[in-house]
Amino acid sequence: MIKKVIILANGIVLSQSSGFEAVFGQAGEFIDEVSQLYTVLKERAVDLILIPEIYPKISRGVVRRLRMRNPMADIWQIVWTDAVDESLLGIYDGTININDGPEQINKKIERILHQKSLLKKYGIVGRSEKMKIVAETIDRIAPTDISVLIIGPSGSGKELVSRAIHNYSSRSEGRFVAINCGALAEGVLESELFGHEKGAFTGSVARRVGLFVQADKGTIFLDEIGETKPDMQVKLLRVLEDGYFYPVGGDQPAHSDARVIAATNRDLSEAIRDGLFREDLYFRLGVVKIVLPSLYERRQDILPLLCHFASSENLKGFSDSALDKLLRYDWPGNVRQLRNFVASMAALQPDGEVSAGDVEQYISEQAIEQRNLPVVTGHTQEEAGHELIYHALLQLGNEVKMLRDLILSNLPVRHEFETESEAGGASPSFSDKTLKDIEKVMIETALQESGGNRKKAAQKLGIGERTLYRKLKEHNLS
Structure with a gap:
């Protein structure tokens, strides 16, 4: 049977701790080198990785690379004392003290594996304690x-x-x-x-x-x-x-x-x-x-969720700098927002990985949307409702005027001396157009002027590229 527990232990670890093999010998599979562990993680799924604190040259970067290869695996540190190495604080999912003895250690490992099996059983992506x-x-x-x-x-x-x-x-x-x-x-x-x-x-x-x-x-x-x-x-x-x-x-x-x-x-x-x-x-x-905690409260689940949704959307992946920004982002919309982000990236970057610039643009767009949300004013619900409706109508009126001016400016000029028949018959009045019709015309015009480049078209329209993609789907535009 393929063991789901990997213990990183080379000659240095075994020589410095005479009882190490006796304590962990039945717990999982021993691997000597980090490079060998990378290969194993590429080939098969692992539920738990145990790394002794005395294993040489283990850094935050090493642990992060291990997580990238298997985001769902728990990574625990084996310790000999209760002292905390602050340089490694927060990168492990927990610690196992070798002085607890084989019986207690095996019980702890069994509980970790049981929890992992429950997460899989109920379709929960993550590894946070909550x-x-x-x-x-x-x-x-x-x-x-x-x-x-x-x-x-x-x-x-x-x-x-x-x-x-x-x-x-x-x-x-x-x-x-x-x-x-x-x-x-x-x-x-x-x-x-x-x-x-x-x-x-x-x-x-x-x-x-x-x-x-x-x-x-x-x-x-x-x-x-x-x-x-x-x-x-x-x-x-x-x-x-x-x-x-x-x-x-x-x-x-x-x-x-x-x-x-x-x-x-x-x-x-x-x-x-x-x-x-x-x-x-x-x-x-x-x-x-x-x-259920917010995603902000279980940050260690962000990476597993990103990788899970990226896999389901066939997204190539994320650059290191993009990942840094995604892991630091607060995700106010929680898992739903993260899932929608990955879906939009898969549509916009079908053949490439997500860059830091993509993430920065997304976060900037989200910040703009958040600023446009209503805030607490101290008004009653009815007063607040009337105020929101007023502002919405005011904004809609401004948008209609802007749309009207833009479309009229793009209409062919009709000379005063032309007859209606010469001009090709009566043109439909602006009032015959719905906002949706006008929006479609604007998008088509922007795309035509941009040579089909969606990024440039979005800039012309003053909207985000993801918003443009959503609008293209709404209007059945290729």
Whole structure:
């Protein structure tokens, strides 16, 4: 059997520590040289690499190169004392003290390998301790029927975790249905969840089965549960208590045996204090809570995620300087943002690796977008909404004027003495064009003037290259 644990130990290590081989002899495969280890990592997957602190010439650069060859492998340091070498601080995933003896060391290695197997089992990419704890929690609760509340920022993988719980539960043969509670108006949300009877409201020409019934014997995932209104919270509480609910417009209760997994990116305890969320519903939903960290809080997972998505998108890779910038970036959109970044790079750099310039441009574009987001003003929600609408309309008006001026400036000049027939008939008025039509014309013009060079076209339009690529797809432009 191919061993998944590699121990870097040459003659120097073995001669300086007489008990080393006795302690680690059964733990894994011994390799003498770093160069040999590079070759092994190129040929096969390894779960754990152990490097003694007395192994000569181990630097941050060496460990980083090892990580590049196998981003998912844990790299632990074997130590003889509890003293910390500050020059190597943060580059290892942990330490194993040789003085703990064979039994304790083998238990520790077994736990590391078990955690690695759980990460793989549940489709979690990374090696951070926080995500290992998440995987262990999924493993314990998946076989049960208890409700779960997943807490984490947007883009952190809440739906991925909920699907993993469902897929490894006794309900895996049933349906998994998901809904974003914050994306729908309250009346629409109620109809989606509980269904409605024919004639329940204008336009309801037929009876509709809701998601709770569709998820019977399966799992329903309620994303952004913190955005629900008090009336909806009461109805959800009853479903959690006994499985019964009333379809919209119905007078007979319906029943569903669906496991409920909810998620939020809000601090629900604060919402409870503010009277915006029911405490009893919070406790019903959160029988078990899973907290997903932001990507900023688990930086050691950035490299594995980059490599994972690059592989799935057939992206060649990243230059060293690009990687430095990516590993230092905070990723405010978390895993979703990182995945989208790799996808856009794969489209823009299909035959080459991502450069530091590509990363700098991306980060610059993200900073501009962040500056354009609304900020807390102290206004009420209604006042803030009116203000945002006003600014949006003002900006839209300016954009329409700019677009109109640009297109009119590119129209062929029609002389006053030309008749309508001589000019080729009545030209369509500007008002006949939608913004989408105008946008398409602008993109086509910019591409034509740039000789098909997308980078130059984006500069002409004053937008990022990734934005242009997205617009090309929207308008079906090659």
